[in-house]
Amino acid sequence: MTARFSFSRLAAMIRKEFIQMRRDRLTFAMMLGIPVMQLVLFGYAINSDPKHLPTALFAQDNSVFTRSIVKGMENSDYFDIVAKPETAAEADDLIRTGKVQFVLQIPADFSRELQRGARPKLLLDADATDPAATGNAVAGIQLLTAQVLNRDLEGPLASLRPAPDPVNLVIHRRYNAEGRTELNIVPGLIGVILTMTMIIFTALAMTREVERGTMENLLTMPVRPFEVMMGKILPYIIVGYIQAAVVLAAAYWLFDVPIAGSLGLLAFVLFFFVAANLAVGFTFSTLARNQLQAVQMTIFFFLPSILLSGFMFPFRGMPHWAQWLGEVLPLTHFLRIVRGILLKGNGISEIAPDLLALLAFLTVVSIVSLNRFRQTLD
Template identity: 45%
Template sequence: MIWRRLSAVMLKEVRQMRRDRITLAMIVAIPVMQLLLFGYAINTNLRDLKAGVADQANTTASRAMVMDIVATTVIKPTLAARTPQELMEAIRRGEISLGIVVPPDFERRRAEGREQVQILVDGSDNAVQSAAAQLAQMPADTAVRAVVPVERPISVVAFYNPERRSAVNIVPGLIGVILTMTMVLFTGVAIVRERERGNMELLIATPVSSAELMIGKVLPYIAIGLVQTTVVLALGMWLFDVPLNGSVWHVYVAAILLIAANLTLGLLISTRAQSQFQAMQMTFFVFLPSILLSGFMFPFSGMPRPVQWLAEVLPLTHFLRLIRGIMLRGASLWELWPDVLALLAFITVMMSAAILRFRKRLD
């Protein structure tokens, strides 16, 4: 009798799962997604870092030295500058990660065996610092050794986090991770909760439009998200001595953009899910790629190009660039306008899709 009862319960669960298409999809999709992410997308070896070059010597040997550094494939020159100051400004704006400076007296330094090339590094990303340190220790290419000495002619100068403290890099990103996890979940169950509690009948009887309902559900959570931002920001500065080199108002504007993006995404999930459990499943399906592909845990530049295109769709990717640029490099929102526009476009698309999908009906 025990086995008959157990079999009946098991059969009921199997039939229920078979009717739940989202759960069935998650059974296959989650392990496949993790395998692809960790096996294909995640790569700790950085390649093609955006770099600027200021070759003030412009001699055969200096050009050979720069070509030797480029040949490592760690960097990809995207900016030609005249002075180190131009490179530092480009780093502050987030346009490049590294700057290669060849001084005007390169030939004299080479003859005296002194440091001949300086690499300026965006220290707000510890992975970039590590890549620059390895780059400085790489031996010169065989074809270049005739004109360039091999004895470590490169020095590395890191800005914004010269001590390479992990907290300086992690704490700003934690603001985005926490907001992504909580905001998507809050609104992800919003519409579903109205149905399960029987409140949808009351909403149907009111003159509130779909757009008013969607916007009304988003606005209260913006205040909650700002409270979370304040808590993480204050604790990070107090406990871990994380600097705030930019405007605090720009930090909050960037946080509002991410909060709104995540809330609208949660609303879209809520219009698709049939139960709160399904909404939480779909939230997890969004959260996992966000934390792995945004550059929070693993270097963004080490990912294959198609994966980087996918990561550009995620709000957390753009927020990390904004928050690290503002807090660590002292950049302004105007200098980081591409990521601001990306978040605004995401908010517009997600909110429009949620409004179009929502219907004030019980079915």
């Protein structure tokens, strides 16, 4: 035992460490890849002040005043009128399915009432499941109505220029009246936790077999790849349900998250979401040569999942390329589904598009992983 500190021994350790770092190509790539990915995502994709939010205009009145209001809203950049429903039910459907963030309802006698100075109601329904996505837009429209109408209310009508506000803007924050962020975060956490744990469990479970040499034994036995894959996935589906139940119970009792929809439907969807993540983990395990690589791949998948899915930042605040990327991720669709079921009380018909997206993802990844899993050591 040499007691003295030796620089040459330290140098030998450091040199060896760098050689090993360079040998492990994937680790080396991750050292550069993860910072670059973070930079791109945080720098370009994430925007906590989302604009151009899809808005439905349910106009039962059409006049110079209503046109001004609509024009003013569009000019504010916060609202894009994407639909003009004819009925209240149609408008309601748009907001429930999440196709629009807002519905602006202009009542039938709006112009007449306005001219009478009766401060008519202007109704803005906001999908407030994510308070961050609607906050600035709602603040913007309150200033806007007074401004744009002041221009129209001129000449003989100038006397009507009202002191505070010519209209009575009624904002209805639906699904989350108090704008509590935990109503948005906590249900989403079910998805985030499952993404993290499910992928890493399977990715590790398989690479462990390879690393410990038990895979060689497994491959010589008459067990089929599909059986191995299912055997690796099914136990963790049960684990996934337990995790989801724990978060859900905490959401309900600790955070007062409402359960507006059917828990049975949520359980049904959970199966496909968990399976999709496990399939991703299984695919990683066929690519990773050791457990460290499997963990790195999981991080590489997890990071965009929380950033681009709409969990941390409003989905509609992101540029289009980031939204397209987000649409690929299972977490994005699961978040919409779980928030829809718990907060909006959505049923199967409202969640169908996102469920189909999950199914498509699951199918593609399963095929990839089954093809990647070789029954030989070639």
